[in-house]
Amino acid sequence: MMAGWEAVRDEVLRRIRARVWPPGAVIPGEEALAVEFGVARATVNRALREVAESGLLERRRKAGTRVAVLPVRKATLEIPIIRQEVEARGERYSQRVLAERMDPVPLAAALRMGLAEGVDLLFLETLHLAGGRPFAHEVRWLNPAVLPGGELPDFRHISANEWLVQNVAYTIGDIAFSAEAASPEEALALGIRTGDPVFVTERVTWSGEAPITFVRLLHGPGYRLRTML
């Protein structure tokens, strides 16, 4: 008898690796595996769910569970607030608000947020620092319509990033990563040269149907976004 779902998962992984269950094969049902392993069916279910989440098994309600032929592996990225990211590196976090004003949203940001061009949004430009040195440059459009009570904090004391996480829960979001060449303004803010490669994170979040914010975050050379597979 196996102790828990982790032991069942490990045995399932072993059989996939050893090709006891080759790619494309339908594996035995949960009931049969529960009997074989001497565990509850729920334990088998928990183990198979975990392996399916890794992409190695494909579960279909009627056709049963198959070993994936071309498993799509998945990686989970944690998206921390920037202050925590900096502090986790053992450095002191600070931030500087470079611009804050109501402004008509430009087309590119409006398209990302699903808004009409020219709607008035709050524009914020922030430099995040680690140990006093530029760490990330942030440009953000914030939809005042979704803010609680319409009352905004003093963004010199709390970053919009942190305040939103604490105060405005979103239901869905979209995130994209790319490599770009720093513009003269971006290079100046980050203390790098124009044209240097920057790691760009663009994120849009919605509360139901209403867009909350579109943010474009730039990290200079040397930044790595890392996770486990």
Next chain:
Amino acid sequence: MMAGWEAVRDEVLRRIRARVWPPGAVIPGEEALAVEFGVARATVNRALREVAESGLLERRRKAGTRVAVLPVRKATLEIPIIRQEVEARGERYSQRVLAERMDPVPLAAALRMGLAEGVDLLFLETLHLAGGRPFAHEVRWLNPAVLPGGELPDFRHISANEWLVQNVAYTIGDIAFSAEAASPEEALALGIRTGDPVFVTERVTWSGEAPITFVRLLHGPGYRLRTML
């Protein structure tokens, strides 16, 4: 009475957003919520698990379930094989092997793989094309010790990426993304200019304790890695 776990999840999300349950608050137990919503306790459990996976709730076995004060949101990235990625864009995939030889592994790759410098590994350099145009440049070190039967395929006919996914299951991996400036060789392979920003993906995978492969993949300007939050 609520229909299913999705309805319970939506009501939980509504209460968190509306601050009926503010950040840091301990929410009612599963039993109490099951009674309130008129559903089975397992239904509440399923809904809370989903919300906890999004980072908005923190579940502790003894202390109960709390609304996260600074929720760490998570994004799931799918890591497809490159052929599928290209075909999903509606383009024809092809690949060109630029180099294939046994070579002593250099220090940087050895460190990533947890091997001693100078161990003989298979070195592969591949250009992935979309519609005949360079899509990604790949440099890979492959540990022959973990390959099934020691028999290698003809990598001109199947990319190492696809062959490994089909033939060598890994247990854990590490993936990192960064922005770099293309070296002269990389720029030449991708048909871009030296110094142009490239999106770099570095991945190491292991089978148990044994490293399988270290791969460094470069995408030229315009590439975006995108997912939902």
